[in-house]
Amino acid sequence: MDTTEITALLDAxxxxxxxxxLDRLMSFYADDIVYFDVVPPLFYAGADAMRDRFADWFARWSGPIGQQTEDVHVEDGGDVAVVRMLIRTSGTLATGREVGYWVRATDGLRRGAGGWTIAHEHVSLPVEFPQGTAAMHLVPGG
Known part of the structure; x- marks a missing residue:
């Protein structure tokens, strides 16, 4: 199984x-993307909804957004693939606050004439029970 194209897509x-x-980011997503995010609503459907969501997210940062991936696992089944990984997002919010947190992500990809695109993405944070708050302090292996 050669996963070079998929890992290159994730790096890009x-x-x-x-x-x-934003335009470059959207090029990695299928027009019919379904995206489960850590923020409401329950999901976003379609490229237009994702463009709006990413534009809003980008505006919440004052500078570059750090992206570090760990524990990337790719399962390639021909014209479909599933990827699971941990992603550390970091940087400075528009409020001036420095942040850094790990999320869990799973992507479902399809290969078409133009190559691989992400058709489904699910991003989540663990929850501390019974408080019901996101566990944003966790680190891989910890």
């Missing part, structure tokens, strides 16, 4: 997020 996506390059 991280670079687009770091640069807050």
């Amino acid at each position: 996506r991280s670079a687009a997020i770091h640069a807050k390059d």
Whole structure:
């Protein structure tokens, strides 16, 4: 199984997020993307909804958005693939506050005539029970 194209796509996506390059970022997503995010609503559907969501997210940062991936696992099944990974997002928010936190992410990809695109993405944070708050202090292996 050669996963070079998929890992290159993920690296390029991280670079687009770091640069807050919305057009480049959207090029990695299928037009019919379904995206489960850590923020409401329950999901976003379609490229237009994702463009709006990413534009809003980018505006919440004063500079580049750090993207560090760990524990990337790719399962390639021909014209479909599933990727699971941990992603550390970091940087300075528009409020001036420095942040850094790890999320869990799972991507479902399809290969078409133009190459791989992300057709489904699920990003989550663990929850501290019974408080019901996000566990943003966790680190890989910890």
